[in-house]
Amino acid sequence: MTFFQKQLLCFFATLLFFVAAALPLHAEDKYEPLPGEGKKIAIGSDYSFVYKFAQKPQLGITILKVEVADKDGKKDSSLKITGDSGMPSMPGHHDSGEVAFKLNKEGDYVTPVDVVMPGDWAVKLVFRKDDKVLYRGILKFDI
Ligand SMILES: [Cu+2]
Structure with a gap:
C-alpha cells in the first residue's frame, strides 16, 4: 500500500466514524x-x-x-x-x-x-x- 492509499483509507475511516456518530441524532430528528x-x-x-x-x-x-x-x-x-x-x-x-x-x-x-x-x-x-x-x-x- 502506498502512503497515499494509507492516507485515503485513514480519511474514509474517519469519515465513517463521524457519519456513524451522527446517525442517532438524525433518527431523533425524524419525529x-x-x-x-x-x-x-x-x-x-x-x-x-x-x-x-x-x-x-x-x-x-x-x-x-x-x-x-x-x-x-x-x-x-x-x-x-x-x-x-x-x-x-x-x-x-x-x-x-x-x-x-x-x-x-x-x-x-x-x-x-x-x-x-x-x-x-x-x-x-x-x-x-x-x-x-x-x-x-x-x-x-x-x-
Ligand atoms: Cu420520571
Missing part, C-alpha cells in the same frame, strides 16, 4: 414536533390527522385519541399507529415502548398513556400503511 391538540396535521399528501387527550393529562392513565382522515376529509382507519410514551428528561425510565393504538367503534385510534410522575412527558407517534412508515411525530406535555 416532527406536533403543533397541538385539535390541529390538523398532514401525513404526506394522502392523509391528515388530529389528536386529542380524553381529559387534560394528569397523573395516572389518560386516553390519547387520534382521528385520521383521507385527502377528501373522510375518516380513515386503514393506517397502523403506534405510540411510545416516556419522559425526555429521564430516558429509559418510564418508556412504554411502541404500543399499537386500538380502533374504537367510531373508527378513531385510541391508546392509554400512563403518566406515573409529574414532569415533562412526550409521546412518539409512528403512522404506518402496509408496514411502510408514512409519518413520525412527537407530542410533548408537562404535568
Whole structure:
C-alpha cells in the first residue's frame, strides 16, 4: 500500500466514524414536533390527522385519541399507529415502548398513556400503511 492509499483509507475511516456518530441524532430528528391538540396535521399528501387527550393529562392513565382522515376529509382507519410514551428528561425510565393504538367503534385510534410522575412527558407517534412508515411525530406535555 502506498502512503497515499494509507492516507485515503485513514480519511474514509474517519469519515465513517463521524457519519456513524451522527446517525442517532438524525433518527431523533425524524419525529416532527406536533403543533397541538385539535390541529390538523398532514401525513404526506394522502392523509391528515388530529389528536386529542380524553381529559387534560394528569397523573395516572389518560386516553390519547387520534382521528385520521383521507385527502377528501373522510375518516380513515386503514393506517397502523403506534405510540411510545416516556419522559425526555429521564430516558429509559418510564418508556412504554411502541404500543399499537386500538380502533374504537367510531373508527378513531385510541391508546392509554400512563403518566406515573409529574414532569415533562412526550409521546412518539409512528403512522404506518402496509408496514411502510408514512409519518413520525412527537407530542410533548408537562404535568
Ligand atoms: Cu420520571
